[in-house]
Amino acid sequence: MGRALAASLLIVAGAVHGPLAQAQSALPMMGDGAEMTSSAERRLGDRIIRELYRDPDYIDDAPLQEYVQDLFQALVRAAQARGELAPELQERFAWQILLGRDRSVNAFALPGGYFGVHLGLIGVVSTRDELASVLAHELSHVTQRHIARLMAQQGRQTPLMLGALVLGALAAAKSPGAAQALMVGGQALAVQNQLNFSRDMEREADRVGFGLMQPAGYAPQGFVAMFDKLQQANRINDNGSWPYLRSHPLTTQRIADMHSRIPPDAAPPAPATLEHLMMGARARVLMRPGVDTWRQWVAEPQDAGFAARPQAQRVPAWYAATLSAVQLADFAAARKSLRALQADVRADPAAARQARLLGAELELAAGDAPAALGHLQDGNAADATRHRPELLLRTQALLRTGAGGEMTAPLQTWLAAHPGDALSWQLLAQAWQQQNQLLRAVRAEAEAQVARYDYAAAVDRFKAGQDLAQRGGAASDHIEASIIDTRLRAVELLLREQAAER
Ligand SMILES: [Zn+2]
Numbered sequence: 001m002g003r004a005l006a007a008s009l010l011i012v013a014g015a016v017h018g019p020l021a022q023a024q025s026a027l028p029m030m031g032d033g034a035e036m037t038s039s040a041e042r043r044l045g046d047r048i049i050r051e052l053y054r055d056p057d058y059i060d061d062a063p064l065q066e067y068v069q070d071l072f073q074a075l076v077r078a079a080q081a082r083g084e085l086a087p088e089l090q091e092r093f094a095w096q097i098l099l100g101r102d103r104s105v106n107a108f109a110l111p112g113g114y115f116g117v118h119l120g121l122i123g124v125v126s127t128r129d130e131l132a133s134v135l136a137h138e139l140s141h142v143t144q145r146h147i148a149r150l151m152a153q154q155g156r157q158t159p160l161m162l163g164a165l166v167l168g169a170l171a172a173a174k175s176p177g178a179a180q181a182l183m184v185g186g187q188a189l190a191v192q193n194q195l196n197f198s199r200d201m202e203r204e205a206d207r208v209g210f211g212l213m214q215p216a217g218y219a220p221q222g223f224v225a226m227f228d229k230l231q232q233a234n235r236i237n238d239n240g241s242w243p244y245l246r247s248h249p250l251t252t253q254r255i256a257d258m259h260s261r262i263p264p265d266a267a268p269p270a271p272a273t274l275e276h277l278m279m280g281a282r283a284r285v286l287m288r289p290g291v292d293t294w295r296q297w298v299a300e301p302q303d304a305g306f307a308a309r310p311q312a313q314r315v316p317a318w319y320a321a322t323l324s325a326v327q328l329a330d331f332a333a334a335r336k337s338l339r340a341l342q343a344d345v346r347a348d349p350a351a352a353r354q355a356r357l358l359g360a361e362l363e364l365a366a367g368d369a370p371a372a373l374g375h376l377q378d379g380n381a382a383d384a385t386r387h388r389p390e391l392l393l394r395t396q397a398l399l400r401t402g403a404g405g406e407m408t409a410p411l412q413t414w415l416a417a418h419p420g421d422a423l424s425w426q427l428l429a430q431a432w433q434q435q436n437q438l439l440r441a442v443r444a445e446a447e448a449q450v451a452r453y454d455y456a457a458a459v460d461r462f463k464a465g466q467d468l469a470q471r472g473g474a475a476s477d478h479i480e481a482s483i484i485d486t487r488l489r490a491v492e493l494l495l496r497e498q499a500a501e502r
Helices: 002-012 019-023 038-052 062-081 087-092 119-124 128-143 146-152 159-174 176-182 188-192 199-213 221-236 243-247 252-261 274-286 291-302 311-327 331-345 349-366 369-377 388-401 404-417 422-434 438-451 455-475 478-500
Strands: 096-100 107-110 114-118
Touching (some): 038 087, 038 107, 038 114, 038 146, 038 159, 062 128, 062 199, 062 274, 107 128, 114 119, 114 128, 119 128, 128 146, 128 199, 128 221, 146 199, 199 221, 199 252, 221 243, 221 252, 274 311, 291 311, 311 331, 311 349, 331 349, 349 369, 349 388, 369 388, 388 404, 388 422, 404 422, 422 438, 438 455
Parallel strands (some): 096 114
């Protein structure tokens, strides 16, 4: 994703105030037909994220994914409760966060209820309230149908062209040469100037987003704190590492609007949770700052006076030291930092859980699966099947010990509720393989492709399953074979629809 995602913010969620943006300063009335239907918008979003899933910078990191997605879901529920989110839209859209490994500070809305968040943003926000304020703003661009209106303004552009428009712009940010190749009739750059939110849309996203904060359980001051942070970055930084600023120019009016919405007697916001500080540290380590930086972070707790620092500084430093040492494959150093981290967060259940997950990750990387399971067993046993990070880590550890088959039932339970979880389907395929249930393994591989909207690859795998069933003859699993037949027909239909929609 990376640079590509940065570009799509500029394009899809952009607010560069060119002449076209000025001209649409009055919002079109709702119901004047000037918006894309929700089902067309969802299909366009699916088309775009199918490409993003293939981008090497796309990252499915279970702890960060869970942390950001949970923050976000609270905002979605608040939008629904406040009547900002039509039931039809809630039902139809994905409401899904995609993480990008990029170091730049950015977040953006895509068509169909998909949202991109760069690790760079998670790495700079001081509190979950600040992160929530950005998500609330982007969410509101979608619930207020701003994206649907921008898409409709493209007139006769087909879904294929709209998708290519976004994807062409993604490539443009990577290298100018690649952009030329992807450009649609040379018009892409001309058209993308029209895909900018107007100032009024930005103000509306601020207003509606702000209204979601308190009902969702966040301090509304997070909005103001985030604006202050953006303003500071604006003053000292023009090197492109804050693309969010390019697409969301801070006007004095935006800032004044937000300040005026905070009641003068509002309670001061709570300090950052330890869990938030740990997730920020995780994002900073995973955005690949380079070997030298990882080494600095491993060494930081040895600094004179480190022990005297406040807990809110020690905990993220211990976390970064541990995970950096894992990246450097220095497992002795990682274990030492982890023990210090565990001692420091013992009294905080959410933080202690993150330390356990980190311990399991460390031991998996070190090749000690039983030790990884040991870390997971320290937690609540039910977590192993209810929470995705525990589920995935436990499965990976048991696959190493040859007991992956134990996880087929918990994974199936999870997938019944989360059929779009490609990584879980992949692990289920490996678990079935370890059980020597090859037909089931092939079907799980096919479902992993469906989850990534790659229907052609899924059809391939389903057909491989049919071949396998035929070769197995009477000995094969007939129920599984008939499920494969049914799923193949359904996915072939989806593939034809995808191909027909130009
Ligand atoms: Zn915006």
